[in-house]
Amino acid sequence: YGLANIFVELTNGLETQRRITDKKGYFGFEELRPGKWTLQVYTDNLPRYHYLKEDTFEFELKPGDKKEMLIEVLPKKRTIRITEQGEIILEEDKN
Numbered sequence: 001y002g003l004a005n006i007f008v009e010l011t012n013g014l015e016t017q018r019r020i021t022d023k024k025g026y027f028g029f030e031e032l033r034p035g036k037w038t039l040q041v042y043t044d045n046l047p048r049y050h051y052l053k054e055d056t057f058e059f060e061l062k063p064g065d066k067k068e069m070l071i072e073v074l075p076k077k078r079t080i081r082i083t084e085q086g087e088i089i090l091e092e093d094k095n
Contacts, residue, residue, distance in 0.1 A: 002026060003073060007042040034063050041071055049076045 002025015009018045010029050013036075019027040039057040046052070053072035061067065 005045050009040045010037055012037050032061055034061050036060050046073060051076055
């Protein structure tokens with residue numbers, strides 16, 4: 001599944017285009033000029049305890065090229081420590 005509302009930016013140094021991913025995590029850029037492009041994925045709206053495997057992608061487009069990218073969002077490994085809680089004693093009021 002994909003992540004919605006993730007901000008992505010594509011630039012070639014002269015032109016910059018921005019998109020927000022749809023509810024399935026998809027986004028697209030059309031009618032790009034040939035040349036070197038850089039895609040930046042921003043992490044502001046990632047789910048808690050997740051990170052991007054890569055957040056920047058550089059590629060070159062030739063006339064008529066189409067590119068598809070898989071951007072991986074991974075869970076952060078966390079250490080969970082289970083601690084033993086002492087016994088809880090409840091006192092009853094005997095009045």
